[in-house]
Amino acid sequence: MENAVRQPYYDSILLIERLHRHFLEVLKTELDRLGIQDINNVQSLILYNIGDDELTVGELTARGYYLGSNVSYNVKKMVENGYLGQERSPHDRRSVRVRLSDKGLDLRDKISSMFERQIKALDKAGLNDEELIKANETMRKLERFWSSSLDYSGYPVTSAA
Structure with missing residues (x-):
């Protein structure tokens, strides 16, 4: 069993990373199509994920809205x-909270429109909600597996269900 799962597991790791890069390219193409040059694809994804919330830089990372070491730089540029x-923050002067400006809200709406166009095109691409739900369940299991592996006491023995 161990050898049978080795290649699919490794393929999954590579595919997740490749999918993320492809999606960032989709965002870059949309920004180019809109003629927006003062924000990059990673920043626009952070912006979209902030939505109507007001967050600290630490909360952006903790909520998984941003994966990287230069979140402060990206927030500064935005x-x-x-x-x-x-x-x-009035309670902790070291903490800075961020929220979308009117310009940010406008871009978020444009990105939302892109998502709506993509959702309408999913069926033509042969993807339905059941397939996406199953794929998301599998990725969440991998996420839980990797998260539980971080305790450094060994790897989980139980199912990741």
Whole structure:
């Protein structure tokens, strides 16, 4: 069994990373189509995920809205380019909360429109909700497996169900 799962497991790891890169390219293409040059694809994804929330930089990372080491740089650039507003927390002056500005809300709406176009095209691509639900369940199991592997006491013996 161990050898049988080795290649599919490795293929899954590579595919997840490749899918993420492809999606970022889709976002870049949409930004180019819209003539938007003052924000990059990673920043626009962060912006979209913030939505109507008001968050700290730490919360962006903790919620999984951003995966990377330069989240502060990206937030700074979005503030400089008018996509985010920021204000210091009245309770902890070291903490800065960010929210979408009007310009950020406008871009979020444009990205939402892109998602709506993609959702309408999924059926033509041979993807339905059941397949996506099953794929998401599998990815969540992998996420739980990897998360539980971080305790450094060994790998989980029980099912990731």
